[in-house]
Amino acid sequence: MGEGPLIRIDDVHFGYGRHAVFTGLSMEIPAGRITAIMGPSGTGKTTLLELVTGQLHPDRGEVWIQGRNLARLSRATLFRLRREMGFLFQEGALFGDLSVFENVAFPLREHTRLSDTLIHHLVLMKLEAVGLRGAAALTPAELSGGMARRVALARAIVMDPVMMFYDEPLVGLDPIAMGVILRLIVHLNETLGMTSVIVTHDVKEVLKIAHGSYILSGGRVVAQGSPAELSRSRDPWVRQFLDGAPDGPVPFNYPAPDFSADLFMTGVRR
Amino acid sequence: MTRLFEPVRITLDFLQAIGQRAVFFLATLWASPRALLRPGIVVEQVFFVGSVSVILIGVGGLFVGLVLALQFYTALARFGATSSLGGLVALALLRELGPVLTALLFAGRAGTSLASELGLMRATRQIDAMEVMAVDPMRRIVAPRFMAGIVSMPLLAGIFSAMGILGAYLVGVKMMGLDPGVFWSSMRHEVSFRSDFVDGMIKSVIFGAACTLVAVYEGFHARPSAEGVGQATTRSVVISSMVILALDFILTSFMY
Numbered sequence: 005m006g007e008g009p010l011i012r013i014d015d016v017h018f019g020y021g022r023h024a025v026f027t028g029l030s031m032e033i034p035a036g037r038i039t040a041i042m043g044p045s046g047t048g049k050t051t052l053l054e055l056v057t058g059q060l061h062p063d064r065g066e067v068w069i070q071g072r073n074l075a076r077l078s079r080a081t082l083f084r085l086r087r088e089m090g091f092l093f094q095e096g097a098l099f100g101d102l103s104v105f106e107n108v109a110f111p112l113r114e115h116t117r118l119s120d121t122l123i124h125h126l127v128l129m130k131l132e133a134v135g136l137r138g139a140a141a142l143t144p145a146e147l148s149g150g151m152a153r154r155v156a157l158a159r160a161i162v163m164d165p166v167m168m169f170y171d172e173p174l175v176g177l178d179p180i181a182m183g184v185i186l187r188l189i190v191h192l193n194e195t196l197g198m199t200s201v202i203v204t205h206d207v208k209e210v211l212k213i214a215h216g217s218y219i220l221s222g223g224r225v226v227a228q229g230s231p232a233e234l235s236r237s238r239d240p241w242v243r244q245f246l247d248g249a250p251d252g253p254v255p256f257n258y259p260a261p262d263f264s265a266d267l268f269m270t271g272v273r274r
Numbered sequence: 275m276t277r278l279f280e281p282v283r284i285t286l287d288f289l290q291a292i293g294q295r296a297v298f299f300l301a302t303l304w305a306s307p308r309a310l311l312r313p314g315i316v317v318e319q320v321f322f323v324g325s326v327s328v329i330l331i332g333v334g335g336l337f338v339g340l341v342l343a344l345q346f347y348t349a350l351a352r353f354g355a356t357s358s359l360g361g362l363v364a365l366a367l368l369r370e371l372g373p374v375l376t377a378l379l380f381a382g383r384a385g386t387s388l389a390s391e392l393g394l395m396r397a398t399r400q401i402d403a404m405e406v407m408a409v410d411p412m413r414r415i416v417a418p419r420f421m422a423g424i425v426s427m428p429l430l431a432g433i434f435s436a437m438g439i440l441g442a443y444l445v446g447v448k449m450m451g452l453d454p455g456v457f458w459s460s461m462r463h464e465v466s467f468r469s470d471f472v473d474g475m476i477k478s479v480i481f482g483a484a485c486t487l488v489a490v491y492e493g494f495h496a497r498p499s500a501e502g503v504g505q506a507t508t509r510s511v512v513i514s515s516m517v518i519l520a521l522d523f524i525l526t527s528f529m530y
């Protein structure tokens with residue numbers, strides 16, 4: 005557990021069209037650990053996960069996973085690598101035409117030749133782990149937002165991936181479900197040595213279980229360290245983020261022209 | 275200055291759109307053999323496409339047959355040739371109206387539901403989720419639907435023509451009092467299996483491929499939002515209708 009980085013992000017630049025999201029982002033995610041990635045809304049946390057899973061490609065810079073440069077991989081190799089990844093979408097992204105059970109069974113049916121009995125056991129085990137075994141027969145439309153996210157989590161871990169990416173796993177969960185999910189993440193990490201990357205706004209909850217963490221803002225890493233280091237830090241970026249103060253170096257607003265110029269429409273036309 | 279280059283820009287955009295669709299078409303063909311390894315999914319899609327369109331297409335065929343028989347009957351009666359009614363209606367249906375009208379109805383019913391289904395999958399990130407799970411959406415979603423379209427269109431066109439002939443029978447025999455034996459034998463006389471039936475089927479297969487391809491392309495590339503899904507659905511009907519009519523002209527000119 006915990007030797008060398010599993011994922012290395014090296015001076016990554018990325019933008020959607022002309023809107024730059026990352027301007028020289030570098031970080032290392034150690035194997036077998038829980039790493040929290042925090043930052044204000046819209047800084048590109050989801051984008052970061054999509055770069056790491058090869059859904060997006062950096063404009064400049066490199067993403068290395070298990071010593072391999074993601075940009076150099078063929079589609080077939082990328083797909084083989086992805087079988088070792090679990091990804092919890094912020095939106096859940098459950099298949100609307102499949103039941104909860106079939107959603108969780110989907111990766112097993114696609115990638116393995118396990119018998120129906122075995123698939124049945126595996127799926128119910130994972131559903132039990134997220135507390136939704138009783139919901140197996142429902143369709144995604146019949147789930148609440150929080151339930152859908154827990155089903156999506158069960159689907160993401162059903163293949164026992166080596167690395168797991170959680171995009172806002174705790175949003176919309178009640179305190180009990182939150183506790184269940186946090187314990188599940190720790191359990192997967194401890195028993196399977198699963199490398200976990202958690203993108204989150206729930207700073208306090210996640211820092212209790214994370215081994216290391218990064219705070220992103222303005223397209224780069226503004227602070228990093230273990231939870232203990234962060235909570236001792238006097239860095240204004242860290243303090244503002246951990247204490248939730250509106251004023252400080254972390255910009256809260258999407259970049260905009262001067263407000264008075266916008267009000268009097270003398271600024272840039274859109 | 276920019277005015278002058280507008281036609282150039284439009285032409286380039288058009289060529290680009292054609293190119294993107296051609297690439298998508300090739301990717302679909304490429305993924306199709308692997309999709310056939312899981313015939314269950316294709317069969318499921320054939321059932322889906324069939325079940326949403328069969329009643330519409332059956333009823334449509336019946337009405338077209340009724341109208342055709344009425345029109346032909348009055349025209350033929352002037353030359354005292356009403357005995358060829360069955361054959362003429364069957365020819366019109368099998369060669370032309372069956373494939374074309376079925377394809378247009380298909381585009382409006384099955385095509386739109388394919389486009390909106392895929393658009394919704396795009397908007398709710400189901401397609402992305404599949405990719406991250408290392409499942410190729412071209413193989414798992416697009417190719418089975420494409421093949422289901424190819425299989426079901428000729429079947430549906432067959433149903434359309436059969437219902438149309440039934441309609442013509444009702445008008446000719448039951449309403450106008452033609453001899454049923456004359457009605458059916460004129461059909462045997464006029465319609466050749468090789469040229470008429472097979473040509474019609476070839477058209478249907480091609481329309482099926484074109485229609486589903488347009489629908490899945492539009493859905494697959496929908497902008498990931500509610501409006502995006504709506505626009506994709508509308509574009510899918512408009513484009514596939516145009517494509518069907520244009521292809522019909524091209525195919526017919528080759529077949530005669």
Ligand SMILES: Nc1ncnc2c1ncn2[C@@H]1O[C@H](COP(=O)(O)OP(=O)(O)OP(=O)(O)O)[C@@H](O)[C@H]1O
Pocket residue numbers: 020023025044045046047048049050051052094
């Ligand atoms: N598909 C897209 N096209 C254009 N811009 C995008 C797209 N997706 C995201 N963005 C922009 O990129 C920036 C980063 O988005 P991202 O979704 O990565 O943020 P985030 O940190 O995950 O935010 P949140 O915490 O709210 O989920 C945002 O400013 C957003 O406007």
Ligand SMILES: [Mg+2]
Pocket residue numbers: 049050051094171
């Ligand atoms: Mg996000």
